[in-house]
Amino acid sequence: MYQKPSMKFSFLNRQILRRLYLVALVILATLIAIWCEQVQTHKSMTLTTPDQPEEVRREPIQPIPLKIALNQSKVALGEKLFREPRLSADNRVSCLSCHNLSKGGADDKAFSIGANGAVGNVNALTVYNAGFNSRLNWNGKFETLEALTEVAIQNPTDMGIDWQVLIQKLQQAPEYMQAFTQNYADGVTKANVKDAIATYLRSLYTPNSRFDQYLGGNQKAITDAEKEGYRLFKAYGCVSCHQGMNLGGNLYQKIGLMGDYFRDRALRGSLWEHRGNVTKADLGRYNVTQDEADKFVFRVPSLRNVALTYPYFHDGSVETLEEAIKVMTKYQLGRSLSQKDIELIALFLGTLTGEHPALNQK
Ligand code: HEC
Ligand code: HEC
Known part of the structure; x- marks a missing residue:
């Protein structure tokens, strides 16, 4: 009679202690897990031999997307323009002349030769993946492919043609008139020529290396x-x-x-x-x-x-x-x-x- 309450008390006490013990174990296990995680993160950040995919994800280089959504009809028109010698002053040079797509998107000369035999003053850059560059050309003069195309058309060491002459040439070519009106409400314009070529340039990306x-x-x-x-x-x-x-x-x-x-x-x-x-x-x-x-x-x-x-x-x-x-x-x-x-x-x-x-x- 006398001992009962105290036995009850110590039984309760032991139960509380056991619970506390379990809680402490759980906390300890969590701490150990966090510590291990930290050590691992630290290791994978400093190790230089890339063995784990986690580490690969932290690389300073990112892969090129496998697919980029573009208006394929404009891409096709842009490609036609890119390969078109009539885009140059002497009808002999196209963008492709210097940006040979099967030779890495550039040519193998130190300085390329443009319309009327004009020799450039810097090495031709590749057109592949140019859409990912935030600045264009060796001196970073242009920020968009459209702005670069505007100048490449006129530049004496590139296509060397006056924009107005070019627009007239394209308007006189039935196949271009048709292709432009198919893609643009206002037909052959300077803005549309630039847009079509720039859209094509954006399709020149090289994923899956x-x-x-x-x-x-x-x-x-x-x-x-x-x-x-x-x-x-x-x-x-x-x-x-x-x-x-x-x-x-x-x-x-x-x-x-x-x-x-x-x-x-x-x-x-x-x-x-x-x-x-x-x-x-x-x-x-x-x-x-x-x-x-x-x-x-x-x-x-x-x-x-x-x-x-x-x-x-x-x-x-x-x-x-x-x-x-x-x-x-x-x-x-x-x-x-x-x-x-x-x-x-x-x-x-x-x-x-x-x-x-x-x-x-x-
Ligand atoms: C301080 C910045 C810097 C560092 C570091 C650097 N580069 Fe360059 N790299 C450049 C610049 C700027 C150019 C263009 C120079 C020019 O054409 O006059 C260039 C050009 C190149 C080119 C020629 C590309 C072409 O298409 O013509 C290659 C290849 C290259 N770098 C590889 C490397 C390698 C490999 C290393 C390390 C050993 C390296 N670079 C270190 C800034 C750097
Ligand atoms: C006569 C040779 C030649 C022709 C023709 C030519 N290019 Fe280029 N292209 C170059 C050279 C050289 C550069 C580098 C110019 C510079 O950095 O100042 C260049 C640079 C570029 C770049 C920049 C790439 C980058 O990463 O910055 C693009 C895009 C480009 N050209 C597109 C075109 C298009 C589109 C046409 C046709 C309208 C064209 N090119 C016609 C020689 C040529």
Whole structure:
């Protein structure tokens, strides 16, 4: 009679204790789980060998979308215009002449030849994936494909034709009159020509490169040597300038941060016709802004399909990818890499060749 309440009391007490014990266990387990998660996150952020898909998702380079929705009828009209020599002053040059779609979207000359034989002053850029660049041309002068097309049509070293003459030519061609009225209520106009060409340019994207497959989680899409090349590309800091979906196209940088690129250009060989003399085009972004600080500053070019877009640099002075990597390490990073590392980086850059029906896959 006397003990009963106390026995009851201690029984209750033990039950509370057991509950507390269980709660403590649950809290401890949660803490351990959080700690493990943190260690794992920390590890995957600092490890450089990409083995886990989680890590791949945190890469400084993003894959190109597999499909982009575009008005296919305008794309077809834009393609017809892109391939049309009548778009030039002498009816001999088309956009395709310099932007050969089966040769990486550019040509293999240092300086292309436009209408009436006019020679350009910078190396032709590729049209593939240009739609992803926030700035266009070597000096970043244009922000939209429409604005660039407007000038490419008139530019004496491109198509060299007066817009009015071009519009008249197209209005006199029944097949164009028909195609334009099919796509645009107001038929053949300057704005519509620009729109059709720009729409076509946006269709020139090259998804599904082996590197993008790897970014998507397919570890087997690239070899161990190519993975090592990618690791070096990040470790040496190439990725600080060549990053984003296009590995470039969105930043400005001076060529020759760590050395006199132009003084040494003359010594690199005879391919370069100006033999070391600095030209107006070499002034880069300065030609757009007139700001002293912009002398020799260029838009960092995209490295997508770079294995196909030789020769390299704004002056087209370098023929091979390995040589271009050497120039970069010397003048942008102030280092000299072993031949082995250069080869590995070149192997990695080779995995950036994507797919497009017109692009010749090697
Ligand atoms: C004579 C050769 C030539 C012709 C013809 C030509 N281009 Fe170009 N294209 C170039 C060169 C050279 C550049 C680089 C110009 C610069 O950076 O100043 C360029 C740059 C471009 C770019 C910019 C790519 C980028 O990432 O910034 C696009 C887009 C382009 N051209 C589209 C066209 C279109 C469309 C036509 C036809 C209307 C055309 N081009 C005709 C030589 C040519
Ligand atoms: C500080 C910024 C910066 C760094 C770092 C950098 N680049 Fe560049 N890269 C540029 C610029 C700017 C150009 C264009 C220069 C020119 O044409 O005059 C360029 C051009 C290139 C080209 C030629 C592309 C073409 O189409 O002509 C290749 C290839 C290249 N870089 C690879 C690399 C590699 C590999 C590394 C690392 C070893 C690297 N870059 C580091 C800014 C950089």
